[in-house]
Amino acid sequence: MALFISGGEIFVIMLIVVMVFGADKIPEIARGLGKGMRQLKDATNEIKHEIQKSAEDNGLDTDIAGDVQKEINKVKEDIEDMSGPIKRQF
Template sequence: MILQATFLFIGTTEVMFILFVVVMVFGADKIPEIARGLGKGMRTLKDATNDLKSEITKSAEKNGIDTAEYTKTFTDEVQKIKDDVEETIGSVKRKL
């Protein structure tokens, strides 16, 4: 059995096809500009997210809300979901 790496349920051949289409549509000389623009956009989004997080944390501390308790509860719930998904995927993999 040959296993291929997947990213978001997209296989290697699909990624290669998408890259081929991008090169054909935009041309090889425009790809660095597009990548630079995407990088700047992602950086802006990350900065905005960090600002929002710090604002929420400051507001919670100002109002005396314990964020550690909520963070732990959220982390525990996420871990439960991960375990359920792994259990389901494991049973599917065994059947294959």
């Protein structure tokens, strides 16, 4: 499920926020949301770091994403090598 919000919907949401909280409270609310998002990002990064450190301490391979990306690139190159002569004919 994707979340797509159009410009009109954003305008209606902002109008409701102004009506409920008042224009003078919006900067304070925005600062609080920004601070909360930053704390969440920092906590997420800390958890990732701890998981990676624990995996490395136990001898587990933590570069799975890098290995997958290498394989994807290899398949892309193989497809381009095979499709090259076909593209040139048209």
